Structure formats: structure tokens, C-alpha cells
Amino acid sequence: MPSPIVDAMVQTLTEQVFNALVNQAQFSLEFSGQFKQMKTGLDLTKALLADTENLNHKNETVRAGLSILKEVIYKADDVLTDCLVRDEYMKDASWAVYLLHDPFFSHRTGKKLRDINRHMKEVEKTLGRFLKAPDSIYADESYHVRGIMSQDWNPTDTIGLDDDVEKIKGWMFDTTKPLHRIGIVGMGGLGKTTISQKIFHDVKVLAHFDKMIWVCVSQSFSAERIMRSILERLEENVSGFGLTQILSKIQGGLKGKRCLIVMDDVWSHTEVDWWTNLCSVLPKQNSCIIITTRNEDAAISMGVESSQIHRPNTLNDDESWSLFSKFAFSSSSGICPDDQFENLGKELLKKCGGLPLAIKTIGSLLASKINSPSQWRDILESFHALTTERQASSVMASLRLSYDELLPFLKQCMLCFSIYREDFEISAYQLIHWWVGEGLVQGKGSKTAVEVGYEYLAELISRCLVEIVEQRGFDGRVYKCKIHDMVREMIIMIAEEEEFCSFNEQSRQKLTANSRWLSFIDEMDEKSLKYCPKLRAMLLISSRPFEFDRISGFLRSLRMLDLSNCAVDETGVKDLFNWISSLKRLASLNLSGIQALKEVPSSIHKLLNLQLLILNGCSHLEKIHPSITNLKKLIILDLVGCPILYLPQGLGRLSYLQELSGFKVASQHRKQCFQLLEIKDLIHLRVLRMHISDVAVIADNELDVLSQLKMLKVLAIDAEDCREKDVFGMLDKLTPPPSLQELYLKCYQRETLPGWVNPKQLSRLKYLCIENSDLVNLSSGHPAWKVEGLCLKYLMKLDLQWKDLEKDMPALRYMEISHCYKLKDFPCSVIESEIWRKNQD
Incomplete structure (x- = not known):
């Protein structure tokens, strides 16, 4: 099969070049001939890579050509990134003057594009001698990723244990x-x-x-x-x-x-x-x-x-079939549709040797082909070849088949797991931010890149390639995940084949000049990073202080940098920002949990390509320089847990922002700070987490700003630092966004919900969470809610009958209750933390 790295990157780069030409970006006009030539070359390359029959038997010349092609694609991506960033900021007159200070940009870029197109043409000639393009190279391509499986059907049930x-x-x-x-x-x-x-x-x-x-x-x-x-x-x-x-x-x-x-x-x-x-x-x-x-x-x-x-035994035939059916026929609750599938399935099980992991993996792979017996036969033949020719054990063969069946984008995302150490519990939040920052995941239609990333992760889980460690009960959204050690063995092998990671005999990552992704651990030396110019993603997993001054001026191609919980002192923080200010292509920066970080300096404005800035848990961070308002490409800003009193004025200019967390509402009398009024300019906002304190003032002209956020899906209001009744009165007068799907209210010290929290105004609400409140009554006095998930915690005064809640929320299927002592006749404990699901009632 074609290299997933090459295939995915060619497709992504082709789309970006095409969009630039269609939208007549300034740089595409300036280098029109070169970009049109690049688009033609990419289309032909993509067509050649579609010749899977010959690629499966690729000789050394083709292998070498694919390796060179990868290098050319990465260089093209660097140039395109530089051009896209420059084009975005040239629209702003104040930035245009700054950028024009580099008079040699056009000369350098033109030369790079000519070199890239020349190398691409040479690779096309090489590949064209062995690969054949189809008659049409402009066929429509589409893909579909399945969503998270139903909570009512749990395929992780064990069999025979x-x-x-x-x-x-x-x-x-x-x-x-x-x-x-x-x-x-x-x-x-x-x-x-x-x-x-x-x-x-x-x-x-x-x-x-x-x-x-x-x-x-x-x-x-x-x-x-x-x-x-x-x-x-x-x-x-x-x-x-x-x-x-x-x-x-x-x-x-x-x-x-x-x-x-x-x-x-x-x-x-x-x-x-x-x-x-x-x-x-x-x-x-x-x-x-x-x-x-x-x-x-x-x-x-x-x-x-x-x-x-x-010593556990392998599963017997009946147990193997039962486990296989749970996964292969998940769409029909584990029931095989006909004898043809049963015969094929049992033939496959003979190769699995009663090993649960092999059975689950091959079953999950076949679940998506439930309407095609011919595809089941193809899998059976491939599985037979791998195990008969002793290329792999039944487990490894099933894993490899499942991997090979993934779409190129999913393969690329799957390989990212290779840099995490064994049994490492991976934050889904951080992993998806990496995918977004490096461009491995793109937004599709109305879905953001982060939303697509969660769909990708859910698909990898459904294929039994990734395991859930922690997830949200309401909809199954994954919080933490990990991979089985045998899955890790497989993707390490593939990562080395692809020449984008290297590992020693103990399966620990080692640094090479060709490394693209790196998990930096204690045993590594900062100085060695100077010899890794191709690095695009770096994750720090080290308990010792990191010496940033030793790598100043290096790693210019980094797209993702995760330094969360890094052990660093104030001097180290200064060295850190001196270094990262030179990373012009950096798109994702995670500094969460760095306790020595007290201020984000003005140099942050140099990160012109920055799209995700994660600072949550920086418990001493008190100030962010106003220059952050110049980061025009920012889509996520996370400041949860930071003691910042207010954000700088002008954040409303960040028109691409999709998530803003940790925003503290300030008074309009406080000058030079971000006001609630500016929120209305963030028209792409999907997630808003805000804090209210006693000093907050919501003016009359700010009461309807939330209603103007037409795309907002998640709203969280935390009033932990608020005791003033007047402030709660202001909250009551807010007008909610019409598209809201999730609402979180914390420390809302009133006996009734705000007037706008009702089924009529929040007609799309699916999940409601209320914590630490003086709430006495939950009834809205309106038509029934469409809410499906409910979380009630530490509501000591809430007096509510289960029959009344059922009437108000007939669609309710998930509920989490804790320390709500006055609830009556509920189907679960209301004292200790407990979860109720409708199918359990």
C-alpha cells in the first residue's frame, strides 16, 4: 500500500494550493506560475500513488522515489505555510509595513518554489516508470469517519473470563x-x-x-x-x-x-x-x-x-464466536445477519487461535464491511497470507490488517502514538491539539478541526487500535487513552519504515537527523536537538529542568511544542520565550502547568502562525502582554486556572477564535482590558468558559452579546468568586446564544435558574450541568426540555421529585448526581456520586 505519510500530505497540500489559487491569495498571484505547476505536479503524483497494485510490490527505485517525495512535500509545506501566514497579515496595514521590511522574501520564495517543482518533476519521472496513473486523475474523493459508538452497546464486555x-x-x-x-x-x-x-x-x-x-x-x-x-x-x-x-x-x-x-x-x-x-x-x-x-x-x-x-487459556470456539460477534455485528447488537457471514467469520477465527485481542481487532475491522461478503473474503485471504507465511502472529496480523484498512489521514494520526512510552496515559485534548497544530486534521464544513479530531480518535478506538482510559459518561467523549503494547510494537515498526521516527532495541525513541516527531525524555541531551532540523512536533516528558538556552535558534520547522508541566525556573522561562519567538511556523504551543510562568511577554507576537495557545493551570500567571491580540490565526486560547484579573483589550480582533476558556468578565470602567462587549466580534466561537466575580459589571449594551454568537455550542459560567446579588441579577438578564448544546453553571447562588435557562430559549440544549448552587427549584414552567444529559452536584437545597424531573425532561438518558440530599424517589443514590443511565432503570 502507498505510504500513508506521503499520501496524506500530498492530498492536504493539494487542497491548500488549490484553495489559494481559487481564492486568489496575494502570494498565489505573485507566484502564480509556480503554484499552478505545483498543483499539476501534485495531482499527477496523487494519481500515481493510487496505483496500489504496483506500489504493493515496489522496488528499491520506487522506495527511494517515495522517500525523496516526502522531503519535497515537507519543504513545499514549509513554503506554503510561510506564504499563507504572510498573506493573512498583509491584509492588515499595520502589519504590512512590518512584513515589507523583508525585501528578499519574494526572491527566496521564488527560488524555493522553482527548486521544489524541479525535484517534484524528477520524482514523477522516476515513479512514472513503475506506476500507472488512472485515466482520470480528478476523481472525486470522499471519506467518512464513524462517530462514537452508542453508550447502550458496550463492546468491551468480557467473554470467557x-x-x-x-x-x-x-x-x-x-x-x-x-x-x-x-x-x-x-x-x-x-x-x-x-x-x-x-x-x-x-x-x-x-x-x-x-x-x-x-x-x-x-x-x-x-x-x-x-x-x-x-x-x-x-x-x-x-x-x-x-x-x-x-x-x-x-x-x-x-x-x-x-x-x-x-x-x-x-x-x-x-x-x-x-x-x-x-x-x-x-x-x-x-x-x-x-x-x-x-x-x-x-x-x-x-x-x-x-x-x-x-495461566489464562485461550477462548474456546463458542467464546471466540461470542466475542467476535459483539464487535463484527455491533450494528445489530451482536447478531449475525446470515449463514454466509457466519461461515466466513468462523474461518477467520481459526486463524485467531482464541486470542481475545486478535478476535476483537479483526471483528472491529469487519464491522464496517457488514454489507459486503466479498470484502470479508478479501480480509480472510490477506489474514491467511500473513499468518501462513509466518510474517506475523495472529495478533500482529490482525492489527496490521486493521491499520492498513485505515484512511491515510487516520494512519498518520495513528502513527503519532509511537512516540509515547509504554502504557502512557495520553490526554485526548493534548493529542488532538497536536494533530490540529501540525495540520494532520482539518476542519470539514461546519465542523472545526478539533471536532473532526475527536471523530478520528473515536474511529481509532472503534477499530480496537486505541484503548479508552477515561471518558465522559454523557456522550463517550474521550478524556484519556492509551495503546496496547503490541499495537505500539506495530506502529513503531511502521514509523521506522516511514523514516519519521527511530527507536533502539528497548523500543525507546532515539534522535536522528531525519526525526520528524519526538518525545523528549530524561535520558536525552538538549544539545542533540541542534542536529534535528526536520522536527515538526516535540513533546517534553521529562522531570528534570530543560535548558532552553542550549537550543536557541534551532528547530525552525516546529509546528507543535508541548511543554506542559515542564520543570523550569524564572530564568528558564525567559530562555524559553527567547527561543520560541524564533519559531515562525509554530502552530500549537502548550505551556500548561508551568508554575514559574508569571507573564506572557511581548515576544509572543512573533509567533505569526500560532493557532493554539494552552496556558491552563499556570497558577502564577498574572499578565499577558497586549501583543497577543495580534495573533490573527489563533483558534484556541485556554487560560483556565490562571489568576489573570483581566485580558488585554483588542482580543475581539482574533476573529478566527473558536474556543476561549478562562475569560474573566471585567467592568467597562476598567480601561485597556477585554470587555464582554468585544465577545460579539468572535463570530466563530464554539466554546466559551467565563468567570464572574464581585467586581464584574455587565452593562446594558452587553446583555445581548452572547445571543450574537450564532455558532456557540458550549457555555460555562463560573461564579465561584462572586457573592454580590447585583451581579447575579445581571446574569439573569443575559440573552443566550440560540445554538447552545451544553450549559455549565457553577456556584450560581440563587434559588431559581436564570430566566433564560428554559426549553424555549435553549431549544437545542442536550446537556445541563449545575454545581455548588443554592438552587431550590429546577422546574422552568415551560414546555418539556430536550435535554439528554444532566449533572447535579452539591445542590443541598434542591427539592425535586423524580416523577417531576421525568415529566420536565422526557428525553433524559444520562444523569450524574452527587450530594443533593433533598431529591426524592430518584433511581440512584443522591448522596454519594453516582451515575444513572436510562437503560439501567
Whole structure:
């Protein structure tokens, strides 16, 4: 199959060049001949790449040609980015003068475009000798990504593991041993982690143990990381502690308690001192350690007796078919439509060897082809070839087939997971921001790039290539995710084939001159980054201070930089901004959680291509320089958790802004600050999270500004710092946006909802969340709501009957309740945090 990197980039670049020519951008007029030549070349290249029959048997010449093509595409993308940024800012007279100070831009760009087109023509000639373009190279291309699967149909239900769980629980509850050590041993994809998870969430197990801790060990473990992880699970602060202090803290946190510790995915065990020390501080009152591993010797060396090792069996034929049906026939609730599909499915299962991961993956792949027996036969033949020719195990073969079936854009997104270490829990928010920043995900129609990114992630999850760690109960939106270690092995191999990442024998990423994406870890040296000029994305996963002064002036092609929770002092922050101010192509910058960041300096205005600026959790950030209002391409600004009193005046000029979080409403009497009145100019805003305090003043001419945000879908109002009744009176007079789908009210200290919170004015509202309020009555006195999801937390005065809520919200299918003591006859607990779903009633 064609290289997913080349295929996706060619298509994206073609669209951008085409749009520039159609819209007659200034730079496309200036370099009209070169861009038209580039468009023609890209169309022909895309057509050649469609010759999958010959690409599947590509020789060394074709491989070399594709490698050169990738380099040409990346260079073209750099030039196009520079031109697009310049064109955007040239529309503004004040910026035009600044940009015209570079009189050699046209000369340099023209030369680069000529070189790119020359190289592209040479590559086309090379590929054209082996590949054949179809008769028409302008065929319409479309794609479809499935949405998140229904919450009513949960494909993660386990099959055939009940006996395994009961056997291990019997060992755990044996009172004759003070400290149980249990091993679950088997090959990858057999379900060791799934069994452990089922035990970990078992009702009897939860009732038996006082403390429960899950630790992902993985191949590249460190004793310090594991013990810090245990301490974090005990909700203890781990910063600044050495191993001896950590052990002491663990001992104190577990003293006198029965605890369960799961050490998941242990590969080897050669260092015994740290393990001996850890076990010595664990309580001995019927506590238990469960170790999952592929290596039986590792379990034994960690003190597990042979009699306490469980070896899961593969699934039998009936269990395999049941699990396969859940995934392959998910659209019909697991029921096979006819004998033809059953026969084909059972032939495939013979190749899976009863391994759950292989069965789930191949089933998920076939689910999208439920109307095509011929496509099922094609998959069966491919699967047979891979396993018969010993190219891969049944698990790896199923994973590779599932990957190969992905659309090029999804393949590119999937490969991003390769730079995360084993068992790393990845923030979906940060991952999608990376995809958007680098241009791997584009907005489609009325959907923003972020919304499309969540759809892409949902599709990867539905294919069983990505696992959900944490998600929102209402609609399944993913908060955290990770990948199975065998999936990681596969995409590491593909990433190296594509020459965009390199890894050592321990599957740790290593730096090379051709690296495009990088996860920077403790063992790496900042100086080595000077020799990685092609880097486009860098994620810092390091606990030690990063020396930014050592890379000043380098990494000019970076599109995404994630330095969240970076350990840096005030001097380091200054060096950081000195460096990033030279990154003219940077599109996504995440500085969240950097405690030494007190001010965003004026140099931020130099990041002309910046589209996402994430500063949430910077608990000492008090000021942002007004020059931020010049970042015309900004689409996301996140300031949640920052103690900034007000934002600079002029943010209304950021007309592309789609998400604004952490905005604090100020009085119109305060000069030089961003006013609520300016909000009306942010016509593309989809998400607004605002804070109200006692000093806030909402003037009469500001009461209808929200109603002018025709695209706003999410509104969150936090009045935690507000006690003044007059301010709440102002909130009551607001006019809501007509398209609102989600509303969050926090610390709203009134007995009734604002007058505008009613089904008539919020006719599209799907989700309503109210927290920490004096609310007494929820009834609106209007026609029934269309709300499907409801969250009520810490509403001590709310007096409400379940039958009345059912009447007011007949479409309600999901509800989250916590500490609402006066609710009556509800189908779930109203005291402790609990979730209700309609199908459970």
C-alpha cells in the first residue's frame, strides 16, 4: 500500500494550493506560475500513488522515489505555510509595513518554489516508470469517519473470563497468608490485563480492600517512576522526594490498611533491591500483589510461588464466536445477519487461535464491511497470507490488517502514538491539539478541526487500535487513552519504515537527523536537538529542568511544542520565550502547568502562525502582554486556572477564535482590558468558559452579546468568586446564544435558574450541568426540555421529585448526581456520586 505519510500530505497540500489559487491569495498571484505547476505536479503524483497494485510490490527505485517525495512535500509545506501566514497579515496595514521590511522574501520564495517543482518533476519521472496513473486523475474523493459508538452497546464486555476471575479471587481472600503474591502469565493479547481489570473493579474486591493501586510497569520501567506512581495513587505530593522518603511515605499511607496493588505488564526483573524494599513497607494484613507478565521467571523472581501463578487459556470456539460477534455485528447488537457471514467469520477465527485481542481487532475491522461478503473474503485471504507465511502472529496480523484498512489521514494520526512510552496515559485534548497544530486534521464544513479530531480518535478506538482510559459518561467523549503494547510494537515498526521516527532495541525513541516527531525524555541531551532540523512536533516528558538556552535558534520547522508541566525556573522561562519567538511556523504551543510562568511577554507576537495557545493551570500567571491580540490565526486560547484579573483589550480582533476558556468578565470602567462587549466580534466561537466575580459589571449594551454568537455550542459560567446579588441579577438578564448544546453553571447562588435557562430559549440544549448552587427549584414552567444529559452536584437545597424531573425532561438518558440530599424517589443514590443511565432503570 502507498505510504500513508506521503499520501496524506500530498492530498492536504493539494487542497491548500488549490484553495489559494481559487481564492486568489496575494502570494498565489505573485507566484502564480509556480503554484499552478505545483498543483499539476501534485495531482499527477496523487494519481500515481493510487496505483496500489504496483506500489504493493515496489522496488528499491520506487522506495527511494517515495522517500525523496516526502522531503519535497515537507519543504513545499514549509513554503506554503510561510506564504499563507504572510498573506493573512498583509491584509492588515499595520502589519504590512512590518512584513515589507523583508525585501528578499519574494526572491527566496521564488527560488524555493522553482527548486521544489524541479525535484517534484524528477520524482514523477522516476515513479512514472513503475506506476500507472488512472485515466482520470480528478476523481472525486470522499471519506467518512464513524462517530462514537452508542453508550447502550458496550463492546468491551468480557467473554470467557469468569472462571479466571473467581479462581484468583479465591487466592486473594485466603486468610492463611498475610501478603498474597499472584502472577498472571501468558503471551501478548491473551487478556492478562483484562482479567486484572475485571478483578480490580469487582464489587467484593472493592469491599475487601481499603486501598487499591494500579501501576503500569512496561518494558522500560524505572524503580523510581514506579514508586512515585504508587505514591501519586495515594494522593500524596511526590515532588522533591528521594527514594527513601518515597518509601517512608508509602509505608505511612498504607499503614494498618488492606491493600491491593496490581503491577501490570512486567517484562523482566533483574534488579531486586527496590522490589524487596517496596514489599518490606507494604502492610501484611491480607494485602495482595497481582503481577501480569509474559515472562514466568519475572513473576517468580518477584516472590510469586508456582502454585499462585495463573495461566489464562485461550477462548474456546463458542467464546471466540461470542466475542467476535459483539464487535463484527455491533450494528445489530451482536447478531449475525446470515449463514454466509457466519461461515466466513468462523474461518477467520481459526486463524485467531482464541486470542481475545486478535478476535476483537479483526471483528472491529469487519464491522464496517457488514454489507459486503466479498470484502470479508478479501480480509480472510490477506489474514491467511500473513499468518501462513509466518510474517506475523495472529495478533500482529490482525492489527496490521486493521491499520492498513485505515484512511491515510487516520494512519498518520495513528502513527503519532509511537512516540509515547509504554502504557502512557495520553490526554485526548493534548493529542488532538497536536494533530490540529501540525495540520494532520482539518476542519470539514461546519465542523472545526478539533471536532473532526475527536471523530478520528473515536474511529481509532472503534477499530480496537486505541484503548479508552477515561471518558465522559454523557456522550463517550474521550478524556484519556492509551495503546496496547503490541499495537505500539506495530506502529513503531511502521514509523521506522516511514523514516519519521527511530527507536533502539528497548523500543525507546532515539534522535536522528531525519526525526520528524519526538518525545523528549530524561535520558536525552538538549544539545542533540541542534542536529534535528526536520522536527515538526516535540513533546517534553521529562522531570528534570530543560535548558532552553542550549537550543536557541534551532528547530525552525516546529509546528507543535508541548511543554506542559515542564520543570523550569524564572530564568528558564525567559530562555524559553527567547527561543520560541524564533519559531515562525509554530502552530500549537502548550505551556500548561508551568508554575514559574508569571507573564506572557511581548515576544509572543512573533509567533505569526500560532493557532493554539494552552496556558491552563499556570497558577502564577498574572499578565499577558497586549501583543497577543495580534495573533490573527489563533483558534484556541485556554487560560483556565490562571489568576489573570483581566485580558488585554483588542482580543475581539482574533476573529478566527473558536474556543476561549478562562475569560474573566471585567467592568467597562476598567480601561485597556477585554470587555464582554468585544465577545460579539468572535463570530466563530464554539466554546466559551467565563468567570464572574464581585467586581464584574455587565452593562446594558452587553446583555445581548452572547445571543450574537450564532455558532456557540458550549457555555460555562463560573461564579465561584462572586457573592454580590447585583451581579447575579445581571446574569439573569443575559440573552443566550440560540445554538447552545451544553450549559455549565457553577456556584450560581440563587434559588431559581436564570430566566433564560428554559426549553424555549435553549431549544437545542442536550446537556445541563449545575454545581455548588443554592438552587431550590429546577422546574422552568415551560414546555418539556430536550435535554439528554444532566449533572447535579452539591445542590443541598434542591427539592425535586423524580416523577417531576421525568415529566420536565422526557428525553433524559444520562444523569450524574452527587450530594443533593433533598431529591426524592430518584433511581440512584443522591448522596454519594453516582451515575444513572436510562437503560439501567
